[in-house]
Amino acid sequence: MSDIKPKKKFKLFSAILTVICVVFVAEAAAPVAAIGNSQYFWWIFLMITFLLPYGLIASELGTTYEGEGGIYDWVTKAFGHRMGARTAWYYWINFPLWMASLAVICPELIRIVTSQTPNTLVSLLIELVFIWVIVFISFYSVSDSIWILNGAAFIKVFLALLVGCLGIYVAVTQGVANEYTLASLLPSFDMKSLSFISVILFNFLGFEVVCTFAPDMENPKRQIPLAIITGGLVIAAIYIFSAFGIGVAIPTDKISTSSGLIDSIQLMLGNSGGILVAIVAFLFLLTLFGNMVSWSLGVNNTACYAAENGDMPAVFAKRNAKTDMPTGAAVMNGVVASAIVIIAPLLPNEDLFWSFFALNLVMFLLSYIPIFPAFLKLRKIDPDTERPFKVGGGKGFHYLLVTLPIILIVTSLIFIAVPFDFSPETLGEVLPITIGSIICLIVGELIITVKKIKK
Structure with a gap:
């Protein structure tokens, strides 16, 4: 008899909360608010041109092709193993980069909570603890960790509502921080605005992670589309409300690209300390754990599934004998993220959060490009497979659903x-991202080539 324990199943409400936990990313709020008043235009515009097409396509593919492979499975079925391998690599490598970007802001959050400034060694230990606690939790099934995901979702909603309400209160009692005119609400299409559009796209991504949880659901064919649609509507409302709170209460030039939620609360309250700021910092730290746990479960499943199909290194295919969880991928997350935070103090860029986060963005967005044409290709080559949720409309509408997101992703990249330009400031900020992206692409191609030679 097998030693693998039967998995518990989770219900629709938990699936909706999981969508919120996965997709809603609190730490990405500041760069968007830094765009200025035109952020509202970009929120609404990208909800229509990206979130809607992506949600519809993910719902159809996720309910049609259930399993732990997620986007790797969809792309492989449509375009073959080589493209599937690239997608799996881009999708996986973004995660330890993202985990490292969040780890480097943890010491500052601890400082706010405890009013004690950790030294360099203690800061590094805090970062490593953050990384390896997430790795350890991801050894267990998503249904065993559902209380973490549900709790993180509730905390995220609470913090977003707090920021929105506090911002409105400050605007009413102290005046609106930014001048609201028709011209300011329209997009300027300047370099700053366009470079931060990618952060909004990042805020919308993650629906496919829920699809990899299908084996843990009671009725995935019903739960997946309902969770995506309901969760997507809630997330859109939360984003706009919290963005409005920040926009009316804080001058745009005072918003930072790092730990923006905490900065926002501090600026609204007019002080850098106090019990409320400490509570918010602690809750924000909890949401980071929730976000990483939810994403690790989906990313690990995808990487493991790809490795089992020969498209990722064999170490990613290692599973726990009792829980059947992909422990190999989880450990590799920890190894790579740990290496990054250890060498981080040697890097010249002061804003390490943005450097790692931007590199994560590049690889993450790259992994999504093949999903949209895969939707069309699978409709063509696999028309007879039952589609419990099927996107309506004709071919013209489907091509529009596919084309718009691809254009937006490529533009963002x-x-x-x-x-x-080649000014020292631009090169210091962008060149490390360019070089890091090229290195990740080369490593991915080398892995794919080696795997194909072995086959």
Whole structure:
């Protein structure tokens, strides 16, 4: 008899909360608010042109092709193993980069909570503890960790509502921080605005992670589309409300690209300490754990599934004999993220959060490009498979659903990773992202080539 324990199943409400936990990313709020009043235009515009098409396509593919492979499985079925391998690599490598970007802001959050400034060694230990606690939790099934995901979702909603309400209160009692005119609400299409659009796209991504949890659901064919649609509507409302609170209460030039939620609360209250700021910092730290746990479960499943199909290194295919969880991928997350935070003090860029986060963005967005044409290809080559949720409309509408997100992703990638001038400031900020992206791409191609030679 097998030693693998039967998995518990989770219900629709938990699936909706999981969508919120996965997709809603509190730490990405500041760069968007830094765009200025035109952020509202970009929120609404990208909800229509990206979030809607992506949610519809993910719902159809996720309910049609259930399993732990997620986007790797969809792309492989449509375009073959080589493209599937690239997608799996980009999708996986972004995660330890993201985990490292969040780890480097943990010491500052601890400082706010405890009013004690950790030294360099203690800061590094805090970062490593953050990373390896997440790795350890991801050894267990998502249904065993559902209380973490649900709790993180509730905390995220609470913090977003707190920021929105506090911002409105400050605006009413002290005056609106930014001038609201028709011209200021319209997009300026300047370099700053366009480079931060990628952060909004990042805030919308993650629906496919819920699809990899299908084996843990009671009725995935019903739960997946309902969770995506309901969760997507809630997330859109939360984003706009919290963005409005920040926009009316804080001058745009005072918003930072690092730990923006805490900065926002501090600026609204007019002080850098106090019990409320400490509570918010602690709750924010908890949401970071929730976010990483939810994403690790989906990313690890995808990397493991790809490795089992020969498209990722064999170490990613290692599973726990009792829980059947992908422990190999989880440990590799920890190894890579740990290496990054250890060498981080040697890097010249002062804003390490943005450097790692932007590199994570590049690889993450790259992994999504093949999903949209895969939707069309699978409709063509696999028309007879039952589609419990099927996107309506004709071919013209489907091509529009596919084309718009691809254009937005490619545009975002260009503005993140390509330096448009050669000033020392631009090169210092963008060039490390460019070089890091090229290195990740080369390593991925080498892995794919080696795997194909072995086959």
